[in-house]
Amino acid sequence: MEKRIVVLPGDGIGKEVTKGAVEVLQAVGERFGHQFHFTYGSIGGEAIDTYGTPLPDETIQHCKDSDAVLLGAVGGPKWDTQPPHLRPERGLLKIRKELNLYANLRPTSYYDSLAENSPLKKEYIENVDLLFVRELTGGLYFGKPSERVERDGKEAVVDTLYYQKSEMERVIKLAFELAEKRDQKVTSVDKANVLESSRMWREVADEISRQFPNVELEHMLVDNAAMQLVTNPKRFDVIVTENMFGDILSDEASVLTGSLGMSASASLSEDGPSLYEPIHGSAPDIAGQNIANPLAAILSAAMMLRLSFGMQEEAKAVETAVNQVLDAGYRTKDIGRTVNNYVSTSEMINEVKAM
Amino acid sequence: MEKRIVVLPGDGIGKEVTKGAVEVLQAVGERFGHQFHFTYGSIGGEAIDTYGTPLPDETIQHCKDSDAVLLGAVGGPKWDTQPPHLRPERGLLKIRKELNLYANLRPTSYYDSLAENSPLKKEYIENVDLLFVRELTGGLYFGKPSERVERDGKEAVVDTLYYQKSEMERVIKLAFELAEKRDQKVTSVDKANVLESSRMWREVADEISRQFPNVELEHMLVDNAAMQLVTNPKRFDVIVTENMFGDILSDEASVLTGSLGMSASASLSEDGPSLYEPIHGSAPDIAGQNIANPLAAILSAAMMLRLSFGMQEEAKAVETAVNQVLDAGYRTKDIGRTVNNYVSTSEMINEVKAM
Ligand SMILES: CC(C)[C@H](C(=O)O)[C@@H](O)C(=O)O
Ligand SMILES: CC(C)[C@H](C(=O)O)[C@@H](O)C(=O)O
Numbered sequence A, B: 001m002e003k004r005i006v007v008l009p010g011d012g013i014g015k016e017v018t019k020g021a022v023e024v025l026q027a028v029g030e031r032f033g034h035q036f037h038f039t040y041g042s043i044g045g046e047a048i049d050t051y052g053t054p055l056p057d058e059t060i061q062h063c064k065d066s067d068a069v070l071l072g073a074v075g076g077p078k079w080d081t082q083p084p085h086l087r088p089e090r091g092l093l094k095i096r097k098e099l100n101l102y103a104n105l106r107p108t109s110y111y112d113s114l115a116e117n118s119p120l121k122k123e124y125i126e127n128v129d130l131l132f133v134r135e136l137t138g139g140l141y142f143g144k145p146s147e148r149v150e151r152d153g154k155e156a157v158v159d160t161l162y163y164q165k166s167e168m169e170r171v172i173k174l175a176f177e178l179a180e181k182r183d184q185k186v187t188s189v190d191k192a193n194v195l196e197s198s199r200m201w202r203e204v205a206d207e208i209s210r211q212f213p214n215v216e217l218e219h220m221l222v223d224n225a226a227m228q229l230v231t232n233p234k235r236f237d238v239i240v241t242e243n244m245f246g247d248i249l250s251d252e253a254s255v256l257t258g259s260l261g262m263s264a265s266a267s268l269s270e271d272g273p274s275l276y277e278p279i280h281g282s283a284p285d286i287a288g289q290n291i292a293n294p295l296a297a298i299l300s301a302a303m304m305l306r307l308s309f310g311m312q313e314e315a316k317a318v319e320t321a322v323n324q325v326l327d328a329g330y331r332t333k334d335i336g337r338t339v340n341n342y343v344s345t346s347e348m349i350n351e352v353k354a355m
Helices: A014-032 A045-051 A057-064 A088-098 A112-117 A165-180 A196-209 A222-231 A243-254 A295-307 A312-327 A345-354 B014-032 B045-051 B057-064 B088-098 B112-117 B165-180 B196-209 B222-231 B243-254 B295-307 B312-327 B345-354
Strands: A002-010 A035-040 A068-073 A101-109 A129-135 A143-151 A154-164 A185-190 A216-221 A238-241 A264-269 A274-278 B002-010 B035-040 B068-073 B101-109 B129-135 B143-151 B154-164 B185-190 B216-221 B238-241 B264-269 B274-278
Touching: A002 A014, A002 A057, A014 A035, A014 A068, A014 A295, A014 A312, A014 A345, A045 A088, A057 A088, A068 A295, A101 A165, A101 A243, A112 A312, A129 A165, A129 A243, A143 B196, A154 A165, A154 A196, A154 B165, A154 B196, A165 A185, A165 A196, A165 A238, A165 B154, A185 A196, A185 A222, A185 A243, A196 A216, A196 B143, A196 B154, A216 A222, A222 A238, A222 A243, A222 B243, A238 A243, A243 B222, A243 B243, A264 A295, A274 A295, A295 A312, A295 A345, A312 A345, B002 B014, B002 B057, B014 B035, B014 B068, B014 B295, B014 B312, B014 B345, B045 B088, B057 B088, B068 B295, B101 B165, B101 B243, B112 B312, B129 B165, B129 B243, B154 B165, B154 B196, B165 B185, B165 B196, B165 B238, B185 B196, B185 B222, B185 B243, B196 B216, B216 B222, B222 B238, B222 B243, B238 B243, B264 B295, B274 B295, B295 B312, B295 B345, B312 B345
Parallel strands: A002 A035, A002 A068, A068 A274, A129 A238, A185 A216, A185 A238, B002 B035, B002 B068, B068 B274, B129 B238, B185 B216, B185 B238
Antiparallel strands: A101 A129, A101 A264, A143 A154, A154 B154, A264 A274, B101 B129, B101 B264, B143 B154, B264 B274
16 A cells, blocks of 8 residues: 655654654555655654744645545644744644544553552552543634623623534544443543533434443533542543543543653544554653653554554554553653663664564 | 531432431530530432422522531432432432532541551551542532533543632632641642642642732642652642542542541632541441441541530540540541451441430
């Protein structure tokens, strides 16, 4: 097969980790006889510096013409004092809208070799395998009005949580489809005892669930979910929720097994190329030192192989290689709580390629 | 001193645990020479059953005429299928508005004797001592519109996150005042990279912090806070945030040290009696069995003594009694992971009174 991949390294360690993902994809291409064409685009802080905007139109067009997008990370203290429209994160929010990336998938997996890095006791996390499906283009993130107002002569402010029913339907449906291939359980998270949008969300989840008689649906309040992720993460299979709840809870979930540096994500488009990125940020404090962990970016590339290109075997090969490298004891600093010698970013990349 | 306390037992185990708090307050009154007058009011599911509303006007007036309110818990499956305005939680939301309970205080404390019950490794939670200050009468909980809408011929829904600047000011100011008497550190949690309300929140926090030169202020994004509560809870002293973020994060915090059954809260009023309640719910599954843990309600009573009545010594006496009972090995079932013999609710109450 032949595939065009746009790489958006972004800021900080984004460049170093996407380099790892690209090299591993190249190795996969050679081994399985695929041609991956890589081209590069600009986003985030470096785009602000070069083009005066966090997401140039050329980048958008470039991505739309591709088969999949690989993103590093954006942001850094350099741009933290900019006005909102000139902040690196704006590039991220805009690309989600432009590419119609309606569903953010974040698996939380258990690695026995990394359990030592977890704040949780081993018996609480052993074999945890949960998948967050976060709605990514609606809710408080994009609702209007979002502005300062004056009411009764008083300074005030308003943000808006807005959803079309169809936006709920497509992401909840996806969650059920994914659960069908996993442990047949969907936990739909909302705040139906307070929010009208959550009451609609719950109705939609009930409706969709009728199309999936073999998948169990449970509703859970967001505050309860925040507790149960800590007290009993094993009880979850697929968790689906709206944008802001998903932002908070999926980050909480990502640290449970001690493998934040290993956490990959996929942002699926309804009608165009999807986007893959590690969950971690641009980590300006360690950028350029060749010590960042490239595994989350590499595992994001594996998600790309599986979800955008339908290459199951190839994806599995990458995941197996990562597991073997960990089992062999290789650790970058962030996951090296129990070892004395860390490997560098480039050493880690080479080890994965060699497996 | 003479004080009028209104008790709202509510539903499920609410009755059993408030009974414990009342008996302990009576014992304190005898020992320290105070007169506490207890009267009872109706709220939640039992109010729906008796009066057809989750918060009768008599209850509101009754509370307004008191010096402090002690609440048990509300809710249960019996009322889960009711329309929104006939749900027990509505009583809770309404009493917050009616009594102007603008700030919800939730301490998370470490009990060495309970560390075994925690999902977290001991080294992560040892001596954790953090205090959540959650804004309680604004934001998404009360903003209008909150309704179904049709836009461009499509079914949709909207909720509104609305804040007056003055609502932010009073709760953030309180957080600084509390931090002054603790470890002089305030973490203000927001989502300033997305929400306009969060950008105002951040400005207000910066403004208020100038009045407290000896208190350190840090800003933290809500998703990062959800992670750091798990990975490094010891780094926090006072955490202040808006209503919905506070709901989610304070529940997450409440399970960290393994002592949810011990978690008390105070909801402070700007201009009238404040309200005290355990964090746990009405637990219908164990109601009436005399096995619920009364310590969260008892510790809520201690907060009442300190914060509403200025009775420092009396509050300390209750807290010390609770610690001694735990050190002596008494456990109700929920905190008894490491013991073989549980005590009942009433035995636990008697032990605290006897100390
Ligand atoms: C950077 C920020 C706008 C973004 C979000 O809130 O969606 C990030 O936290 C994420 O989860 O990808
Ligand atoms: C019952 C519910 C409305 C309430 C809230 O969300 O405030 C509860 O979760 C709480 O935290 O007291």
